[in-house]
Amino acid sequence: MASFIEDYALLSDMNTGALVSRAGSIDWFCAPRFDSGAVFTALLGDREDGRWLLAPLESVNPSPVEEVRTERSYRENTFVLQTVWHVGDASVRITDFMPLAGGTSIVRNVEGLTGEVTMLQELNLRFDNGKTTPWATRYEGPIDPATGQPDEDQSMLVGMAGPHALVFRGSPMPEGQYGNHTDTFTVSAGQNFVFSLSYFASNHNPPAPIDYATSLTYALDQWSEWSGLYVNELPEESAQEPEAETGQTPTGNDPAETEISAVRTLPADAGVGGVAASSQQNLRSQDDAAAGVPEIENSNTQALEIDSETYHELVQTSVQPIVPSTPEEIQTQSDDTYREARLRSLLVLRALISRETGGLVGAITTSLPETIGGRRNWDYRFAWLRDVAMAMDVTLVHGHERETAQLRNWILRALANNPRRPHAVYGVAGEKDDLDRRLNLPGYEGSQPVRSGNGSDDSFQGDALGQVLVTFANLRDNGVGEDHLSWPLQKALLNAAADRIGQPDRSIWEIMGDPAVFTHSQVMLWAAFNAGVSAVEEHGMAGDAVLWSECRDTVAREILTRGYNAELNSFVQTYDGFTVDVSLLQLAQVGFVSWDDPRMLGTVEQIEKQLQHPSGMIRRYINRNGFDGFEDQDPPHFAASLWLAEQYIRSGREAEGRRLLDTVLEAANDLGLMSSEYDFDSNRMTGNFPHSLAHIALIRVVEALGI
Template identity: 30%
Template sequence: MSATPIADHALLSDCHSSALVDTSGSVEWLTFPRFDSPSVMARLLDDHAGHWSIRPAGDFSSTRRYLDGTLVLETTFHTPSATVVLTDALAMGPDNEGHRLGRDVPHLLLRTVTCVSGADELEVSYAPRPEYGLVVSLLSETPGGVTARGGAEWLVLTTPVPLSLTRGTGVGRTRISAGQTLYFALHRSTLEETPAHVWAEDEIAAVLDRTVDAWRSWSTLHQSYEGPWQDLVHASGRVLKALTFQPSGAVVAAATTSLPEGVGGERNWDYRYSWVRDASLTMEALWVAACPDEADDFFAFMATAAASGVGPDRALQIMFGVGGEHDLSERSLPHLSGWRDSAPVRVGNGAWGQQQLDVYGELLGAASRLTDQLHDLDADTRRFLSALADAAAVRWREPDQGIWEVRGAPRHFLHSRVMCWVALDRAVALADVIGDRSRVGEWQRVRDQIAETVVREGWSDTAGAFTQYVGTDALDASTLMLPIVGFLPATDPRVLATLDAIEERLTDERGLVYRYRTEDGVDGLAGEEGTFLLCTFWLAQALAMAGRAERAREVFERAARYVNDVGLLGEEVDPATGELLGNFPQAFSHIGLVNAAWAIAEAEQRVPTG
């Protein structure tokens, strides 16, 4: 059973695929060549599903950081006799500066070990397990390294430490002394590459330097936010960039699958796909945390992925594979025990077949925010944006599964209707960009009709707040979006009452916000879940917009204290233990952090001084 805390991991990304490395120097998750590819290493989900560890052989403690402006990880091991630094990165290609981060990457995991002082023994353990641990690779020695064949994978490990190979696992030890550096690399090769390409020390050093420079170039060109929690905002911007699939412009919701929303429960989902909602909100957050030069690519990706049509008679699919794939059929992997025995482990995601009406508003909201970055939209993309508004205008009265993708019965969720209002409101504002003014009158008429209906049917006198869906008194954190998207002013008495109700009745003892109360049974699933970091940041953002900047800061700090040692957030927090839960790192949480920090900065600028 894998039990390492989720927060003990750090993300590596080449904007194609991802790896997670824990505090002891073990790669516990690795996918090649895409985020959603079958894992090569997945000890995160089962002890037998693969890893690659480089660590001191005896007792040690460790600290770690990302090199400034990068996602290149530096772990420092402190032993009784030495200080050793491990540097990890997924390599960037030769032309990856500025606007080109993630182009033509070599699918190469780099690892270097430098002894800063003293001397000690290192231990290396290498166990590739392709296809989510189903395949035990055949390992063979090659000069300077080890090849691994198994399933569809042909991996070449460059290692200066000779490994003893037994049953698909290589282990070895070596002594390292002050001033010495060891160079390792794991390359996803092709079967045609014969002999296997083992990387020379100078090649590894050069590619690592190039990767550091590429990240720093991107950060320097794109990250200009200056305000409260600047370091956290910039780190979140890099995380959001790291979750972008460069070849298509898609954005994944998280780097992992099946890390649970409740320990031992069934709320375990695959988040390595591009949700329209999450990706659109990522584009908006990048507007704050980094210049979103990906905007053109993202909207082109969405228009292409949805090329089969969207409109009044055809709903927009709510998520796609990173290459634009539609069929994301869900299945379980019974051979994996799951993190802390949280089964089932799933790949694919059944939500791809759901109707979620909020996606029209999220896409058009992102387009509105990013107007300055959308240059010379092609005719297909303009038609696509216009069709989104038409679909919202017709479908807004229909029940759906909502923002939280409930697996119970569809309902008339308030948030979905509000986001249909957003779709039409933004389409009116974007009419000239879209190139279609003929629909403006109809869009305005339906927008106003939605607004009247939401206010009439969404408010509950009993709850003293806007509620989850029509006909209930249950609270839902998604109603915090009413002021955030501009549906009502944050100072409206009904909005203020809703903020108070959520803070009083939808939070845990730490003051973190639940999405909703699972005991109400709306989501059709057994068990409980943690508090949602995104929702807590929403509360901070809404409080800031309401002029309660000091209170907003308090709420922000509650959520921000769960950032791990390298600036990463999961999806949820366990109410009992305070541990991070859910897939990791979670784009939603970093989006919430960025937007809340920006809203607080804006609110504090409005407060008169003197």
Template identity: 30%
Template sequence: MSDFLPIENYGVIGNLRTLALVSMTGAIDFFCFPRFDSPTVFAALLDPQKGGYFCIQANLKDSGTKQLYLPDTNVLLTRFLSGAGIAEITDFMPVLNGDDVGRIVRRVAVIHGDVEFNLQCRPRFDYGRVPHTAKHDGNAVLFLHDDDQPPFVLQSTLKLQLDGDDVAQSFRLKAGDVAWFVFSEDAADARKDLSPEGLEEEFQKTSDYWRNWIGQSNYKGRWREMVNRSGLLLKLLIDRDYGSIVAAPTFALPESIGGSRNWDYRYTWLRDSSFVLYAMMRLGFQEEAAQFQRWIHDRLNYDSPQGPLQVLYRIDGTHETPETTLDNLRGYEDSRPVRIGNAAWQQLQLDIYGEFLDSVYLAAKYGDGLSIEDWENVKRMLRWLASNWNQPDDGIWEVRGGRKHFLHSRLMCWVAFDRAVRLGAKRSLTGPFGWMEETRDEIANDIHTNFWDEELQSFVQYKGAKVVDAAILLMPMMRFISPTDPKWLSTLKRIDQELTVDTFVYRYKYVEGFDGLKGDEGSFTACCFWFIEALARSHETARAQLLFEKMLGYANHLGLYSEELGSSAQHLGNFPQALTHLALISAATYLDRDLSGTGPKEWK
């Protein structure tokens, strides 16, 4: 392996604790273990020579490949097609229960012809920093290393051959033949001979699990296949043990090829919380919503140095995600630095209080009410915010060019107090509420006075700015302003003029020094769907539908999106990104109701 593949040429499989990226050429090029935020075992995505991979390829002349999911599952098929033969690889990870061992299962079959395959399994532990040895134990190959990660075992129904401390060999299958490969954490059963019948049963159980899960969705509207795929992807990103969701399963994939905007997204951003709850409730997945609500509950009992909440957390809810660089890896298409960890955990981003309270409000509105202790903790948090909402902060885009009074942060501070007042009224919670209402109204007046530019006829990105920001698109969705208010319509027009190109939407205009980073970036896919929903809410339904359906065409071959799209529509940034698929679900459900005439008739 010598070349990088396009980011969009990958699918994903997972077991609700971690996830692997599988290329259209049959290579597993990215895999962290045992959890999403653990060190890598395979990272050829970031360095084809040093990162490690597990590749099975059919040697077929003039062949093409196709990749697809079995309908309504996260079971992935990669097909090799030529006149000489047809072969396919079925990849899946059994969903874990309790102390089950994490495993990648690969089923190789020939449909037509007599096909030779090349197999290479070359793990590289701890981000490629820790050497390993390999040895046979019966037919199993055991990979041993001196690190916190467990040893791994490769087992097969074929005889495996060592190539130094890796496995590399060729094998042939004819039509009707099947070979199985299992790459797993070492355990008592991992070294035993494989049972094809048992593996077929696991395949069926895994397929049934996903079909049964997505079958609970109550969404029956337009674009159902894409909405379901987004739901299935989000489920893959939710940790089964903790209920938290990672922003993306990868790190250091660049927002610009060769650039330095290469971040680690394998953590849970509090900002995603209300979007996750809204999407899961909208689709009817009450269990996931309740589980995430419990994770949110545990965040109420901790104060960070920046305030009662912090921007992001590890999957298990612990707080520190120190940012370092991996100098041993090339980086995707030589984009450096290769960062792990994320320094944003130490930033001040005041918008998170609004997103947090919005999620608490949604959970209490549609699920169980707050406990007395939780409500007291919410009030304690709001007391802190009442004294701090007027600070400059680092903002939703986590800029590193200095703090400013960002409109989106101010808006979400308003949301925090608005939702608390609404929650108190709906659930008969203890007051007093006068100070919350006064603070809410003070913030609203500040927004209308200091963030409205009369010359531009638009709300602006930050106090004193002459530019807009795509995060402003959330103003009507957060119920701060009517989507038909003249001030909003002129703001939407300004965003359209300055930040959009057809269906592409950019976060903000790049001005050197503003965000403290060099280089540009692509259009932000979540913002594309925010813009579409904003159009629909403002009664530009026909245009919203056209842009939405065009935007669906920019997904990869499996219906997955990365964080951004480049100038040639190539996928950029970490992949696949939860926020994009959350925004897709929100836009699809609103637009479908609007087109069907089943949406709310009045603005609430």
């Protein structure tokens, strides 16, 4: 059985990733890309579906005499994991990492610290998501003239099946056959045992052995160099020009090196999130957007009367005034704690961006259930236009020019498929893949189905289109010029948006129920047109600003008429509705209303009443009558809760924002990683892991605090 989701640590080589459990088992590893078939699949099954266990024998067969304890952490600002095992008075340290210089490998080093510890190593090799067991062959090392025996340090075990192959190196070599290999060995203080596993195409020779010290040093340097680019913005009154960045010497091995020229040097005061600080000043306010558009009082009375009894059972309608927090009320975690959480989240984004293609995956896993035993199981090893655009905003703010260029160019390549029919989701390289396959695996704690592929990518989502255009507006406002490809593609998106006004879709959440006209989707169309108008009027781009302005005002009129419920003083989930969902928190993020607009504050109150868990975290929406195509209700959502925390902070409720941020940080695991949801009934994470959208949202919250 797999470990709890929160018990896993992420390893990454910026092209794929692996999950190591607290028990010392690598239960998930896709090679050579994030979206490749899994080599280790025990996460969605058991040991027979592939894993690599390396842990004290006492941890697997507990002794009544020896106590076993573990401590783990990343080496500062890296994804080099160190786990110290204490077995009675003895101890060992295991260092796990993925080299960053060529190939796809995992390296594990066992170092004796005190006493003697007997270690168990179990290597179960699989391909094709656990379906294929490779033929394994052991190759002895050359004969040592001094002993007349093969050199064990140069032995290797090669597992091969069709196009795939793995080579395992290390001494002692585990014994076994047919891909299942097990061994025990004793580690004494001062001893080191290094093991490595590398993927390669079976029509090639095995890659050369990995030099542990060299590859570890390079990995530490690369991760630390990237995190060292972090721009810690000073308060406005003491802001200074940032120093020139260092450590960016091209190696010639990274495809992204050729893309840096697409992004100019950006100022340190670039905005955060969906709209830059300067861009927010340029966006028309909601009142301006609706100039000349009369508000219709009680426009949703008929919709309320249809189901008012049910509504009043769901929420109370009394309105409490919003009182800004005072400094005396703000007594939560230290600013340093928040900065560290932000830096870890930035590192997670770098770990989930493909160095080869520039695509950001939603997570490295598939089919981890949003509700244990339920059917809300999706493949997150894909790139969402929305997430990539949001990630580009935060890399822009923090001085990561290369990653900003990678993300930008990935979006352009993906949209070039057909910008008049953009999808919400693309493959890691920007390809279209609308096949949703079922894998013959037991599923995480029996949760079915287990999926490979994401069938949602053929559906139009207004939020994806809008977020892309908002982000490109943000780039323009921060000095990033358009090129021969970027602006024509944006114009094609705007033409596509003009055809989608008032059209039903499946919302930002890609529901499986009936399509509807979601207010948030229409607001994102408004944001798209607004970005188009500003491109022409403020940046001199060629385009039909008159048409886009008319479209913008038409959408604004419909949103204020049908997407806002005057009786509730709240925007609503769908036109003419009376319920809310958390996507409405993005209305202020994209500038449709201000953070402290009374209608926005009223929407926040309805979100608190309808969606908030006693912990303070919130659900995405209430699944009334199977609205989203499923019978159950999913747990509170990490990213949604962080959106609410940002709203609190930016509307003067800093104490509440900090408290909610603290709750989220407590729900994250000990390494600062978050999945998509948290089930407070069982005190467990649920959903795919680690979730890029949650980490993007955390970065935004800390930026809102101005630290």
